[in-house]
Amino acid sequence: MGSNITEMLRLRAQIVSEALSRTVFSEKSDIPALLRLQEAMAHGALGGGKRLRPFLVLETAGLFGVVESQALPAATAIEMIHCYSLIHDDLPAMDDADTRRGQPSVHKAYDEAIAILAGDGLLTDAFTVLTAPGNYSADVAAALVHELSRGAGSAGMVGGQMMDLYPGTLTEDEIAGIQKRKTGALIEAAAVMGGIIGRASEDELSRLRAYAASVGEAFQVVDDILDVTQSAEALGKPAGADDEAGKATYVSLLGLDGARDRVGLLTKKAEEALAPFGERAVVLRDLAHMLADRSH
Numbered sequence: 001m002g003s004n005i006t007e008m009l010r011l012r013a014q015i016v017s018e019a020l021s022r023t024v025f026s027e028k029s030d031i032p033a034l035l036r037l038q039e040a041m042a043h044g045a046l047g048g049g050k051r052l053r054p055f056l057v058l059e060t061a062g063l064f065g066v067v068e069s070q071a072l073p074a075a076t077a078i079e080m081i082h083c084y085s086l087i088h089d090d091l092p093a094m095d096d097a098d099t100r101r102g103q104p105s106v107h108k109a110y111d112e113a114i115a116i117l118a119g120d121g122l123l124t125d126a127f128t129v130l131t132a133p134g135n136y137s138a139d140v141a142a143a144l145v146h147e148l149s150r151g152a153g154s155a156g157m158v159g160g161q162m163m164d165l166y167p168g169t170l171t172e173d174e175i176a177g178i179q180k181r182k183t184g185a186l187i188e189a190a191a192v193m194g195g196i197i198g199r200a201s202e203d204e205l206s207r208l209r210a211y212a213a214s215v216g217e218a219f220q221v222v223d224d225i226l227d228v229t230q231s232a233e234a235l236g237k238p239a240g241a242d243d244e245a246g247k248a249t250y251v252s253l254l255g256l257d258g259a260r261d262r263v264g265l266l267t268k269k270a271e272e273a274l275a276p277f278g279e280r281a282v283v284l285r286d287l288a289h290m291l292a293d294r295s296h
Helices: 005-024 030-046 053-061 068-089 112-131 138-152 157-163 174-196 202-229 248-293
Strands: none
Touching: 005 030, 005 053, 005 068, 005 112, 005 248, 030 068, 030 112, 053 068, 053 174, 053 202, 053 248, 068 112, 068 138, 068 157, 068 174, 112 138, 138 157, 138 174, 157 174, 174 202, 174 248, 202 248
């Protein structure tokens, strides 16, 4: 690898976590119920994590000369959306997970009603961050809102979660369709949002989207592999949950070797999408390889 991608991810994750904390606790409420809501939002947003999506925003914006501070509001906003989705995914009516990132999920640390509201708060406040005066020009803010809402909404992440809950009999293409929405749509939005901030051309945005689509699918295939090969302690969340729920996954359809082959193919496609960016995209290429090789 041509960059220290692991260290870059760690440093960027710290920057994003600090921005999330400032956003959630911009003003600590003196009303007990609202302070408890803020604390539940913080529990769901500040408990660690790879911060992959904000990293993509920051890095793709950097391809076009955008400094980190300019891209940070958008990076913060997309991570708020991601954290809201995890809070809601863990609810008993959804994936029914008691732990997340090695700690109690929000509905376990608080209760179901607070968890729902904490997710709602992060979701809605993300768009306040994007449209806050002084962060972005009106045209850029509008484009960012459109991209993020499309990636997060019923045609994207929410639709993918619905398809995952009610899958029916699935082929490889149908599984890919679920994951393109559930996991990939927000990863695509992250890469494209960085390009929007950098005022990339349509061709450049298309290449960023193609890169992120491949990375996003590979990320989910690796998740499926880890779900059957790693312990709950290593993952920081329940292991084998998809298998127990009878959900179709890449592993159940392709087998472990087939799933690993697919990761390799997708990583190659991600590299090909970045080719015109040359050495400017070395970090993005290294990220694709790191995500393909991860163990948790």
